[in-house]
Amino acid sequence: MRNIIIFLLVSLPLLGLGKGKGDLSGHWREVKRLGVDNKKIDFRDTIFFEFKPGNEYVWQKAHGFIYRGTFKIENGALDIGMRYFTIVEHKKNKRLVLKDQTGTFEFEPYTPTNQMVAGRAPEQYGPVNSINQMIGTWDKFKGTSANTQQSIDYTRTVKKVEIFSSPQNGKLGYIFAGRDGEGAPSWYVESFSNQTLYCNGKDRRQFKVLKAENNELIIEENGFTYFLRRFR
Numbered sequence: 001m002r003n004i005i006i007f008l009l010v011s012l013p014l015l016g017l018g019k020g021k022g023d024l025s026g027h028w029r030e031v032k033r034l035g036v037d038n039k040k041i042d043f044r045d046t047i048f049f050e051f052k053p054g055n056e057y058v059w060q061k062a063h064g065f066i067y068r069g070t071f072k073i074e075n076g077a078l079d080i081g082m083r084y085f086t087i088v089e090h091k092k093n094k095r096l097v098l099k100d101q102t103g104t105f106e107f108e109p110y111t112p113t114n115q116m117v118a119g120r121a122p123e124q125y126g127p128v129n130s131i132n133q134m135i136g137t138w139d140k141f142k143g144t145s146a147n148t149q150q151s152i153d154y155t156r157t158v159k160k161v162e163i164f165s166s167p168q169n170g171k172l173g174y175i176f177a178g179r180d181g182e183g184a185p186s187w188y189v190e191s192f193s194n195q196t197l198y199c200n201g202k203d204r205r206q207f208k209v210l211k212a213e214n215n216e217l218i219i220e221e222n223g224f225t226y227f228l229r230r231f232r
Helices: 002-017
Strands: 026-034 047-052 056-061 066-070 072-074 077-079 084-091 095-100 103-109 136-145 158-168 171-177 187-193 196-201 205-213 216-221 224-229
Touching (some): 047 103, 158 216, 158 224, 171 196
Antiparallel strands (some): 026 047, 026 103, 072 077, 077 084, 084 095, 095 103, 136 224, 158 171, 171 187, 205 216
């Protein structure tokens, strides 16, 4: 009996590994489709998914229109706004199975080509190795969250980032919250390393810098992603 209990304690976590419902990031291509009766369906309108930083997604059926939006994963379900799927299985970088009221859809990772996703090249973020790539004033034009928010805390959500061309009184820049007035930021940037802005002020914060090029800055903190543009 003792051996059986030990076996179960060891094996149960392993059994759950194949059905993880966490990070879906990357490109996925539909390879199998079942109807509501679980019978295989032949199809030509292959579904392509891309899950991007900041909980953004791109959806397209073969030779069809491209749809973009934000998604949420909660309680084992994927909500992309226009459709709602139960995540039946997710093996990271191997297999994804989704189900809704119309059927079941199995996906595998793939490398996109122009033939697969017409008219769209895959977006790639280059590494941000220097704070000099972020010099200037950046204003938020969009923000996303990994989880549903009942309310927005404007005392913490980022509205503007300012990075100096040279340190000022030991500060590399400022982070403004939604309720911060002009010239009254809640945080200052004290250092940058490993693609991360280390900030101090009202409290300590760390922002991972995902992109800083083509007048667009993307930073992330604890599931919140901020998209900013350099308008000035």
